[in-house]
Amino acid sequence: MARSIWSGFLSFGLVSIPVRLYSATQEHEVDFHQFERGTSDRIRYKRINERTGDEVEYDDIVKGHEVTGGEYVIVEKDELEEIAPGRSRALEIEQFVELAEIDPIHFQKSYYLGPGGDDNDTSYALLRTALQKTDRAAVAKFVMRSKEYLACVRASGQVLVLETMYFADEIRDPGKELGDLPKAASKGKQLDMAVDLIEAMTEEWKPKQYHDTYTERVEELVEAKRKGEEVVTESAPAATGVTDLLTALQDSVAAAKKGRAGGARKQAPAKKSAKKKTPAKKSAAKKSAAKKTSAKKRSAA
Template identity: 45%
Template sequence: MPRPIWSGAISFGLVSIPVKLFTATESKTVHFHQLEAGTGERIERKRVAADSGEEVAYDDIVKGYDLGDGRHVIVEPDELDAVDPGQKERIEIEDFVALDDVDPIFFQKSYYIAPADEGAAKSYELLRAAMQDANRVAIARFVMRTKQYLAAIRSASGILLLQTMFFSDEIRDPQGIDEIKLLDDDLEPDDRELATAAQLVDSLTSDWDPEAYDDTYRQQVVELIERKAEGDEMVVDDDRDADSADVIDLMAALEASVERVRGERTGSSRAGAGDPLADLTRNELYERAQAHDIPGRSTMTKDELVAAIERAS
């Protein structure tokens, strides 16, 4: 059962709603341990002084801020306590803003907000419904593990969702990137190029389905680990297309792309008519491909998996 990572209250005006925060996402990254080749012994990391190479005890380590010229300002724990942000058990709403006005670049990490108890449920639902009806998001501050966060609270799928945010001075100015400065008015596309690009966008447009997108690299790594754990010898056969050639004729590339996408989508719709495989999600198709031991399945699209399973059946 998930455990809350923070407990407190949402506060706005004179209203206070006891709530709990739960992590909304989890990392599925495959992690490896570092081992010594030959012996398989785990490699340990130790804290050592850069000059002497001697290991330093944890109690002898202090915090220092680099001034940029080789000097450090040492900051003691009690000095940090003196500027503690406080309010560790309160999410203080400061403003309500239009949801469409918030640029997604500000969002960091997502958390589910749940009422802390049955008594808080009605106030929780009142706030959620009011925000949804007004299409507003609450901008708030709160402290978690001694760090102050800016946060956006919004209604999503019948619950309140909190997303930590970057402060404005944490967003880099794109004009500081030299390559961005390569863009100028002389690059404005002509009407034909723009119309063809719009056709390509339209051809690739579909309804948002998060289950249609998988971490194919992670699937390949897991498959590799499972096969090696079973004693299989792995043969490296990199037959991926080398599609990195420079595009010389932009219009020709756009037009060819439109025709290719239209052909693929028309063909897949014909193949999928009355075919129960076409109704499965990509994850379900991938599991069937695993059962048939279809090579290269991790990098296949949904349509390619359907075709491969049909051939293997």
């Protein structure tokens, strides 16, 4: 069984449920070490005192917050834990909201929220079922690793999922970050074709059909270099010009519809031919049997 990374109590109203937090995801990543170019010498990082040049042990390092130019307030780890001793074990539900109301941009990382003991299975299942029935999500706050998180707790099958979330002031304003953005597309043939293309490419969501192709290419690159083989790179696509946009949309819709129709045709003939094979064999068998009988009659005569 996986090891929990946080444990505490999920509380709403007068109800308190012991829970444990587990990682729900793991990222694909190819491990690389750093070397000095042209050598086999590893590059390693050390915690160095910039004044003395001496290496400092991890346990001897404390945190400092700059208040004015060059002046810092030093804060110990114990002091951070002392300012919220109770909240470090509490997952307090502030309110319930419609799950669809939460913009996915707020979601940060997913965790599984499991029962904290055998004696609270009923209350855990009760909350999970109630969230499923109402299509609601719980908005809560909790402290983990000296940081307060905003969280969304939702039901997913048999488990509660906790999504850590960004606070509103942590999300950047796209207008300030990107400047003037394109206005809404006017009604016209281009918009109609864009909608047709989206409809033609719409399919059922099947997450297992997607995989990390970049990591696979990195692994292939490493293997090719190990064998001394030539590495082939892909060229980046060119942007579609405004004058070519309608033509590109029309060709894309036609290709999408053709691909979907082709897939349907591939399946249909297979079923029909399978049904026709058996009668064909039977008729062939009857003909050969008839030939043998007539041949016997002729020889007897």
